[in-house]
Amino acid sequence: MLTINKIAELIDAEVIGDGDVQVKRIAHPRCLEKGDMTFAFDEETARLIEETDAVCLLTTIDVGKYKKPVLKVKDMKAAATMIYNLLLKIVEPKKGNIHPTAAIEEDVILGKNVGVGANAFIGKGTEVGDNTNIEAGCVLKYKVKIGKGCYINANVTLYEYTEIHDNVIIHSGTSIGADGFGYITKDGEIYKVPQMGRVVIKNNVEIGANTCIDRGTFDTTVIGKNTKIDNFVQIAHNVNIGENVFIAAQTGIAGSASVGNNVMMGGQSGISNHISVAANKKLAAKTGVIRNIKESDPETFFGYPSRDAREAMKQLGFLSWLNKHSKKIMKMVKNLPE
């Protein structure tokens, strides 16, 4: 546990009251457990919190005389984030339970303190590391490997041979390792390309709800460490995503594409198959990339087909300007010689 004084020192905040109180977690006033710090943006909520079991109030306002210790900060989001991450490193994880309705097959190796939820299924030859939680309704087909400290939310499906490293969070309804979309048409017949590879997800990745990552065809679909993926993201077979990449919701990355480190993809954007996007680039929302983006290209791309965002904006602006003068222009053009 961490004292309020220690937190104040680490995040630059003002302590009012007893700074030796220890904090276990930061939580909404609605769902307090013993040892929780909670937060208020306004006087009224702060007053209500005085009567709860919270050990400390985090706030941006001046609450005057207060029954509990107060940690006053300027930026609530930044403060709550730093406190949350500090406590993650220090507070012991909750003890995991294996729900009696979970179906766990033979040759499964569960680490210490693993939680398995109701009606989850863990297939043959699967390995799960210490302090990992697998919630209700999850299906791990077989020979899945999950590292330490992961949290797999409800109703997630992990296909066989999926490999997930440490401290990975996956939200509900996500499918990892399904067959990619590959067919060969020959003489009018359609043949399914066998999808024999797998998916590897590196440390500290977070994956949103109802997202899909398909297995590789011959090799591996890879998500690099620290990469964050939102809801409804489509990552096709053989894709290679670098480290520290942010992919907003409803984005699609087609087969065998690659995305460099630190790339940021806006919502509903897309990358065509076999295309590579160099490190540190930004794609605006709804952008569609159909040509490689190299290191020497501009930083931000926009539109479909994607182009330098500034150039794209100028083009759209100029079209709007031309249209404002359309009558004059049409009259003039009609009089031009062929």
Next chain:
Amino acid sequence: MLTINKIAELIDAEVIGDGDVQVKRIAHPRCLEKGDMTFAFDEETARLIEETDAVCLLTTIDVGKYKKPVLKVKDMKAAATMIYNLLLKIVEPKKGNIHPTAAIEEDVILGKNVGVGANAFIGKGTEVGDNTNIEAGCVLKYKVKIGKGCYINANVTLYEYTEIHDNVIIHSGTSIGADGFGYITKDGEIYKVPQMGRVVIKNNVEIGANTCIDRGTFDTTVIGKNTKIDNFVQIAHNVNIGENVFIAAQTGIAGSASVGNNVMMGGQSGISNHISVAANKKLAAKTGVIRNIKESDPETFFGYPSRDAREAMKQLGFLSWLNKHSKKIMKMVKNLPE
């Protein structure tokens, strides 16, 4: 139950035959139960229905001599809709069952006539109102609150503290309450912003299949009453959706955006984070809104970045016209002085 005469009175239809027959439900000829009315668009189907257990035929055609009472209407969709909604108010809900394989934890309060499907999980401290049905494979994490007369289809995940009011329908595979997509990058490190709020869904909302609504960061993501949400809709953290809003499939609403009452969003449209759209506006399919839309703005927006739909169409039309005369224009421009 409702008699055919009563229905005819309420929806303006013609009764042929015994109008005192009582109707319990409207259903496809393929799946008739006792007391069902069914429908036919053509003579052949009407003849086949004569031999079924249907109590009455709803039709738009003249079927001549008929073994059963007939309710003749002009607009089948409108008629079936009004009948369906009339019967919903009058017919007693089916008695709910708790499937023996459902895992229900302690401190769960189930109302009268609640159904819980096979292998569903209902976590600690959850409350479910009368006549609500929770289908097979659903996961309600803990302290979820669901009102009366709701229907939660199979394999839905509701995160902790999700609050659902009365007469809400949620289709299969939907995830409600997952963490929003929030990170702070500082000195090259990525920190997860804790998502401590929840989701509140008001009365009479319908939510499609495989949709996602994320919990608020500090506060609440709200879906206003009577709002209808299609499949694959992404509603990010802290979003506020008004009443009577229609959101078509694959639309995305980014974090902290707000949508006024009666707004209609076409398929694959999007709203950027922190953007507000005033009441009664319409967004065409694939539109992307990146600036606030105020009450004084035009009614319909189109394109990305979104603009007045009429203006956008004129611009596209003018570009097409210019391109038709591109040779002449290029020659002329080349001769212009710098």
Next chain:
Amino acid sequence: MLTINKIAELIDAEVIGDGDVQVKRIAHPRCLEKGDMTFAFDEETARLIEETDAVCLLTTIDVGKYKKPVLKVKDMKAAATMIYNLLLKIVEPKKGNIHPTAAIEEDVILGKNVGVGANAFIGKGTEVGDNTNIEAGCVLKYKVKIGKGCYINANVTLYEYTEIHDNVIIHSGTSIGADGFGYITKDGEIYKVPQMGRVVIKNNVEIGANTCIDRGTFDTTVIGKNTKIDNFVQIAHNVNIGENVFIAAQTGIAGSASVGNNVMMGGQSGISNHISVAANKKLAAKTGVIRNIKESDPETFFGYPSRDAREAMKQLGFLSWLNKHSKKIMKMVKNLPE
């Protein structure tokens, strides 16, 4: 089983070593079972495979002296695909098991050799054909019909009356048969249109992960034979998809639209409601179709609203050219008479 010689004959490959060895399956070196052929793109992997139980190596390189029979081919993807499909026809399916935690209701008819996974639910009156596999966590509501040789991956939901023909593959998290998005607004009230139809999926269809196909309103949503559908595809109520259609990820087809045979739809494309697209057309990624595409129209469409892809590209190119000369053009336009 098939000998290597026989395979070589059928796919035009070179056999090195004993061609009478029999092959049962093609698989990644990581997951070999008895009788498997495996593959290598490089010398190092080929050497490692010498020490495995693989019965044969499929490769594109020259491996020199080799402990096992080698099948040398020019195009690995094509070869693996043909071998995979040949073996599918010949090798006996694995024997199915009914997991003891599966909940199977009364009046369910399971064919020979049907597999039902852990915590799956199969509702009343459902029929499942021979050699079909239904994985863990699937929910088949009631009166579902599934043909022979189908593979329904984990956590799929099939609503009542869904009909699936033979050799259909459905990936995890997909919802089939949910209510379409239909409402009638009258005098300020919103009424749900009852969705009483169903979904029919013909032979040899493959459907990706987390996809949705909604039931018809009065009639049937149909997916024609051999059609292939990727992840996150939205197929709304009453849609009719032809044969041999390819639909890439995150595409949406709105209510009552129809798509002809052999159409190819790129990722994130869309078709508006009640629109028809003629056979053999191609839609580029992100294209949005809002007018019927007829047989006499060009082959490939692009953009939103969609237009002939060549014309669309020319328009975009011309806008870019005009913008390059914007200064000159603006000066000239300003001097034009009104």
